[in-house]
Amino acid sequence: MNGLKLAVAVVACGLAFSSPASDGVSDLQTAEAVDPGIYAEVAALLQREVGAQLTRHLQDQGRLRQVTVSVVVNPHKRRMIVDFGPGYLPGNDQNYGELFLIPLAGDLRRYADQAGLEILDVQFLFQGRPMEAHFPEDHPAPRAPKSRSTHTQALVSASHGYIALHPSRAWKFQRPAPLGLQEDVLSPAYGDELQGLLEQRSGLAVHRARSRSTDLHPESSHPWEQMSSRYHLKALLPERADIWNALPNSTESNREVKEDIRARPNYANHLGVDVMLSLHTNGSDASSVRGAEVYHHRAKPEDKALGDSILCGMKELIHAQPGYESFPVRAESVPDGHGENRIGRMPSVIVETAYHSNPEDVAALLDPVFRTASMKGVEKGYRLWAQGKTCEPLAGQSIVDVDIPSGESREVDVAFAGHPQFPISLVTSNTLCPPGWGCNGRTVVIDSPDQPSRMKLSCGRNSVGTLGWETHVVDADGVKTQPVPHTVRCVAVGSPDVSALARNVAGLAQ
Known part of the structure; x- marks a missing residue:
């Protein structure tokens, strides 16, 4: 029989709404019932969505699991806690579930927003404990903060690029292009813009995680500038396989995708830079979702101030441009579990400039005026944060x-x-x-x-x-x-x- 048909995950879900006094893991312990008529539709939606996505994810991996899922929403703290029971604990070889959990968190924020609940923080627990409690060796405490006034170096990591699938060695871009805009090709130009601004206005020496050469990569025959960081760093540091070949024993088809995620912050750590700024465009199955967002790692809450300052700068600079006065820019940096931010021992944030799945955002992303304004905002937000100044509108x-x-x-x-x-x-x-x-x-x-x-x-x-x-x-x-x-x-x-x-x-x- 077909193995995938047999590999069906049985998911039991329950949803509760917590007391305003609860916080973090205690949200699960102090949840209390509210009028079911108020949240019945939200409960059904979230229960169905988490269960369906986990089932599909495990099914794609060919695994048979029975997993319980509980969801707690604290609307007063704008927090949602999703707790997976025994049977689902993604480890090192799966990048701690990043490729599944981060898109899931985005979907849950969107569904909650449609139901009238503003949720900023979607936290995933595994048998009642956060990921870092299960794998403390790969979630180390960040290094002691360096005086921001002494910052001299930055790494700008601009998006993804081509990777090879296993075992076919077929080359493909990492990101979809539902409206014809390929993030893997577009984002490096944003990196060029930001690099120039950081050098001129912040006085930093800027390193890049991807090559900007138009010469051909020998193995793929694609231009070097379209290749992911993994291959650039392999050519740059062939003796440092620990940076670009972190999963040599993995048999998964997308092994090099996960190695590419790790390669960027590994390189930042190798260089000893003072800040890592990752540039991406976002995507959603809902074409209505749009705007600029910034993410920091929840295990590094000190990076939140950097993310908030960057958003403030982006909002000011983008809104100053004719035609972009109402472009959506999130007010606060979102805590999440991206490997780029987790592995980087320096302050690290991910800037999602706009959504490549929204027509209005795609038009903005292709506009040089928007590109310059958004990257001026990123640089200004960083500079004010580094100078210890509060970002405030003019x-x-x-x-x-x-x-x-x-x-x-x-x-x-x-x-x-x-x-x-x-x-x-x-x-x-x-x-x-x-x-x-x-x-x-x-x-x-x-x-x-x-x-x-x-x-x-x-x-x-x-x-x-x-x-x-x-x-x-x-x-x-x-x-x-x-x-x-x-x-x-x-x-x-x-x-x-x-x-x-x-x-x-x-x-x-x-």
Whole structure:
């Protein structure tokens, strides 16, 4: 009989909703029932989805297993706990289930969102314990953090590339292209963009995990730039098989896919870089899912701040571009179990720039304007994090209203929040001009943050009246604040208003 027909996994599922006070593994221990009418549809959906996907996964591996699955949702903490009973514990040779569990987590977030539950953290347990508790030797504690101010090197890992299947040695790209966009070919250009920005703006020496050569790879006859990191590192470090040939005894067809995942962070560890930034595009069976996301490893929660800062930078830079003002960018970095982040002993995050399975995102990914803006956001988010600064959007602050004697000028401060890219421009335009007056706006360029952010306001000779202005700040990357309104009263020389102003200025000087 057909072996696959016999290899059917029997999956029993149960779902509960936890107390708001529960946390982590304790979510399973303190779960309490709620009105079943509220969550009945969610429960049925999640139960069916986890069970069906696990069944298909085990069936594809030709394994007969009876596995129980329980699901706990804590909507207050935006957390979902999926606990697999005995019979499913993916180990080292399966990259700890990464190729199955991470897409499953994405599906569960999406289904929960459709049911009105915002779930950020999908955590998988195995017989009540996280993966790292079962395999502590391959989930070591990250090294002691290095002072960010001393960072000098980064590894940029841009996507996947060709790998060979076993035993046929047929070559194939690692990622699907449902709308014709091949992530394995596209992402290296994003890596080029990010490399230049990290070198120019962050002052880092940047290493790459994949080759950018257009010469042909001898074994596959494909250009080197289309090959995965595994083969580039094999050619670069032939004596270090531990980096690129981590599973030499595996008989699985996609063995080299798993070796490629490990090769990138192994290389980062070999180089001793200070940060590893992995660039990818995302995919989903639901074509409606879109936007930018960043992932950190749940065993390295200190990397969350880096991921959050990068998302903040991406949102600011992408939204500054015409046509991308509402492009979806997730607010927080997502904890997950990617090997790239786990194996890298330095701060490591995965940037999923957009979804290659969504038509709008595909159009964005092919747009050089979006590519530059998104990578400027990644670099800015990293740089602010490395400098110990909080990423915050550029925003104008109030500008004082002033009285100015006719024929004179005054300088006023133009304050703002955020971290613009210099030079910046202070752009002032008129909103109220007395009849017969010439009221012209102006632009003042501030070359560096060491230069005072000020502009000069003037009143013409014999001019008495009130003028309205609005001023906004525009940085070198096109990020701009909302206009801030302010007024100028041009007053006659020797008027009480001017005398009061003079006294106030004298008082401030004292």
